[in-house]
Amino acid sequence: MMTENPALKSATAVLLDYVEDTDMFATAMNESVNHPALLDSQCNFLREPSAIEFMFVRAMLPADGAAQLLAVFESAVDQQMPWTAKTEKSSLLKDVEVM
DSSP, X not given: OOOOOGGGSOHHHHHHHHOSOHXXXXXXXXXXXXXXXXXXXXXXXXXOOOHHHHHHHHHHSOHHHHHHHHHXXXXXXXXXXXXXXXXXXXXXXXXXXXX
């Protein structure tokens, strides 16, 4: 049996899979960042998250949810910047995963 590729799902869909009360989660995230609101009540990104904000969202999810969210962003990077080398991304992501 094939499993669904999480990279094909939107970041919002991944969040909604792991967050039951999206309004409360969005409110908590928005209060935790010192910038304009990051998420709406359905956990759609209102603006592009900074690297720190992205890591914070990731840290708030269960491990498998964080892995799916990272896969979604990797997929988006591949689509938007196909010229980036996988090895460059891998070395950058290692730094993020250590944190």
